[in-house]
Amino acid sequence: MCLCQRRCYNILTSTFRLATRKDTKLAKVNYQYEKRQKELEKKRKKEQKEKLKQLKKNTQSQETQETRDTQETPPVQPPEK
Numbered sequence: 001m002c003l004c005q006r007r008c009y010n011i012l013t014s015t016f017r018l019a020t021r022k023d024t025k026l027a028k029v030n031y032q033y034e035k036r037q038k039e040l041e042k043k044r045k046k047e048q049k050e051k052l053k054q055l056k057k058n059t060q061s062q063e064t065q066e067t068r069d070t071q072e073t074p075p076v077q078p079p080e081k
Contacts (some may be wrong), residue, residue, distance in 0.1 A: 011029060
């Protein structure tokens with residue numbers, strides 16, 4: 001059972017318990033809070049993906065720069081006698 005299912009199950013069971021009592025009102029679900037949490041989670045995941053992309057890009061650019069440096073230097077010839 002994942003976290004979301006567990007949360008929904010807890011909400012439903014607590015609502016049912018409250019509904020069986022005649023003197024209490026039903027608890028309201030705070031949909032705005034849940035929506036905000038989902039948005040924040042999406043934002044975190046997106047930022048992580050962008051960081052990974054940036055790291056990959058930086059490492060690739062460093063590798064290409066190193067290969068360019070090694071290719072541009074002329075080979076050293078031994079001195080003639």
